[in-house]
Amino acid sequence: MGVEQKLANMGVVTTTLETAVNWGRTNAMWPMLFGLACCAIEMMAAQAANYDMSRFGMELMRPSPRQSDLMIVAGRVSRKMGPVLRRLYDQMAEPKWVIAMGDCASCGGVFNNYAILQGVDEIVPVDVYVAGCPPRPEALIHGVVTLHEKVRAEKFKDLAKV
Amino acid sequence: MSEFQLQEIPVGPYKHLVSERALTGETMMLNMGPQHPSTHGVLRLLLELDGEIVVNCIPDIGYLHTGVEKNMEAKTYQKAEVMSDRLDYMNPIGNNLAYVMAVEKLVDLDVPERAQALRVILTELQRISSHLVWLGTSALDIAAMSVFLYCFREREIILDIFELVSGQRMMTTYLRPGGVWRDVPVEFETAVRNFIKIFPKRIDEYESMLTNNPLFLDRVAGIGKLSREDALSFGATGPNLRASGVNWDLRKARPYCGYEQYDFSVPTHTRGDVFARYIVRVQELRESLKIVEQALDKLPLGPVHSENRKFVPPPRSEIGVSMESLIHHFKLWTEGFPAPKASVYSAVESPRGELGVYLEGDGGPKPYRIHWRTPSFENLEILPIMAKGHLVADLVAIIGSVDIVLGDIDR
Numbered sequence: 001m002g003v004e005q006k007l008a009n010m011g012v013v014t015t016t017l018e019t020a021v022n023w024g025r026t027n028a029m030w031p032m033l034f035g036l037a038c039c040a041i042e043m044m045a046a047q048a049a050n051y052d053m054s055r056f057g058m059e060l061m062r063p064s065p066r067q068s069d070l071m072i073v074a075g076r077v078s079r080k081m082g083p084v085l086r087r088l089y090d091q092m093a094e095p096k097w098v099i100a101m102g103d104c105a106s107c108g109g110v111f112n113n114y115a116i117l118q119g120v121d122e123i124v125p126v127d128v129y130v131a132g133c134p135p136r137p138e139a140l141i142h143g144v145v146t147l148h149e150k151v152r153a154e155k156f157k158d159l160a161k162v
Numbered sequence: 163m164s165e166f167q168l169q170e171i172p173v174g175p176y177k178h179l180v181s182e183r184a185l186t187g188e189t190m191m192l193n194m195g196p197q198h199p200s201t202h203g204v205l206r207l208l209l210e211l212d213g214e215i216v217v218n219c220i221p222d223i224g225y226l227h228t229g230v231e232k233n234m235e236a237k238t239y240q241k242a243e244v245m246s247d248r249l250d251y252m253n254p255i256g257n258n259l260a261y262v263m264a265v266e267k268l269v270d271l272d273v274p275e276r277a278q279a280l281r282v283i284l285t286e287l288q289r290i291s292s293h294l295v296w297l298g299t300s301a302l303d304i305a306a307m308s309v310f311l312y313c314f315r316e317r318e319i320i321l322d323i324f325e326l327v328s329g330q331r332m333m334t335t336y337l338r339p340g341g342v343w344r345d346v347p348v349e350f351e352t353a354v355r356n357f358i359k360i361f362p363k364r365i366d367e368y369e370s371m372l373t374n375n376p377l378f379l380d381r382v383a384g385i386g387k388l389s390r391e392d393a394l395s396f397g398a399t400g401p402n403l404r405a406s407g408v409n410w411d412l413r414k415a416r417p418y419c420g421y422e423q424y425d426f427s428v429p430t431h432t433r434g435d436v437f438a439r440y441i442v443r444v445q446e447l448r449e450s451l452k453i454v455e456q457a458l459d460k461l462p463l464g465p466v467h468s469e470n471r472k473f474v475p476p477p478r479s480e481i482g483v484s485m486e487s488l489i490h491h492f493k494l495w496t497e498g499f500p501a502p503k504a505s506v507y508s509a510v511e512s513p514r515g516e517l518g519v520y521l522e523g524d525g526g527p528k529p530y531r532i533h534w535r536t537p538s539f540e541n542l543e544i545l546p547i548m549a550k551g552h553l554v555a556d557l558v559a560i561i562g563s564v565d566i567v568l569g570d571i572d573r
Binding site: 033034036037040041042045048050061065075076078080084110112115136 | 199228248569
């Protein structure tokens with residue numbers, strides 16, 4: 001029935017380059033080991049045995065921004081930390097994504113004051129916001145899966161404009 | 163590719179903190195953090211290195227300054243409690259306890275027996291969970307990966323208990339001025355008993371992986387020695403102090419919440435190195451479990467918050483039928499309660515040491531000034547002393563052993 005079956009019988013699978021690349025990106029997305037505050041503990045819990053984020057190809061936390069694809073901003077970002085965070089983001093190699101984990105990283109959370117950035121999207125572009133104070137590990141994993149959906153839908157021609 | 167080369171830090175601004183050899187360029191200044199896997203958060207250390215030997219270590223804090231104290235002054239006494247959870251995020255219930263005890267002292271509010279016992283159970287469980295995170299992460303720093311997975315497995319059991327009583331895993335805000343939020347559900351006792359049953363074996367498991375492991379001992383024994391005198395003069399508290407041979411625990415020295423009724427010992431060690439701090443904390447796990455068990459056995463029946471309606475909101479069931487209850491409820495949550503013009507200090511033994519709250523009222527419903535005396539801040543100050551003369555790799559073990567929480571330091 002058509003060329004696909006014929007090729008499949010021969011042990012060949014056809015797909016588009018776009019799909020293959022995006023599949024590869026979602027299944028080996030290395031997060032940066034970068035904990036700021038409370039949410040970092042829940043991020044660690046998501047890595048540990050009970051929740052096991054490695055099911056989504058993310059077991060390898062890289063402390064170096066050069067080797068990581070995903071920055072999980074886990075916690076409140078103070079005005080002193082802001083430039084550091086931006087520098088870390090700039091050091092990450094393309095393609096890169098950002099998850100704002102928790103209320104503080106998303107919008108400042110309960111800390112509406114002089115010291116805390118009211119949302120990390122003031123300094124870096126954010127792909128997925130995860131609500132909660134702190135979010136449960138399941139919520140973080142849901143955020144990651146949402147990001148994966150987003151990555152799978154990426155088109156090369158959109159990336160070319162950047 | 164000059165960007166990738168190691169950048170030396172200019173020594174000028176730190177002249178008074180480094181040795182003279184740094185000025186001539188004989189030693190090297192190196193930056194560690196604020197993004198570093200083993201600084202447990204966003205601690206930045208400036209290291210003066212002679213080869214791989216740490217000559218001087220200058221901590222730079224403030225990367226997590228949250229303005230909690232100032233923010234609390236803008237809220238009523240009840241609402242400010244939410245901020246306290248997020249200070250020392252490994253010990254939210256302990257922070258709540260320090261804060262509500264200060265408020266109760268300020269307004270002279272009674273706390274029923276059952277609430278006291280529940281507070282003890284929950285803070286001790288929190289201490290266990292905090293020590294578990296510490297054990298897991300600091301073992302991870304010195305390359306013992308599996309301990310981390312085991313510790314977090316048990317931590318989940320404790321967090322499930324917290325979720326059962328309060329609906330939240332970490333930031334529970336379960337303790338309230340005058341008692342606790344509401345009574346625990348019936349499943350609480352079974353859940354805690356289950357934990358008490360399985361946990362001693364799990365501690366043996368951790369110890370079997372670390373205590374006699376030569377690879378672990380090589381990294382910790384004799385590293386980061388802290389003398390008794392230094393520990394005392396720098397105001398270190400908690401396991402760091404006890405590992406240097408000082409038997410000081412606020413639960414024994416200044417009992418609160420009815421700690422005097424429970425039979426437990428305060429583990430101490432005399433060696434004062436990383437290994438001693440590890441041993442003290444592991445023994446504290448066992449002691450905390452003993453306290454939880456006794457408190458659960460003795461857990462009296464009765465109300466879980468004070469009957470003083472000027473400070474404690476009425477139960478939901480009364481609001482529909484009693485006009486006065488409705489008024490009290492409304493007044494408490496819109497205006498808050500006034501506190502006298504006085505100042506109090508209350509302190510509890512957090513997993514890291516003496517956690518104190520200085521609270522000053524000005525007659526209104528909001529605190530005039532609140533200051534947190536956080537243990538990690540003092541404990542961090544001993545880090546430069548301990549790090550001197552050790553290798554950079556040992557510094558990682560030392561930072562882990564001090565058990566700092568940056569939210570606690572920077573506030």
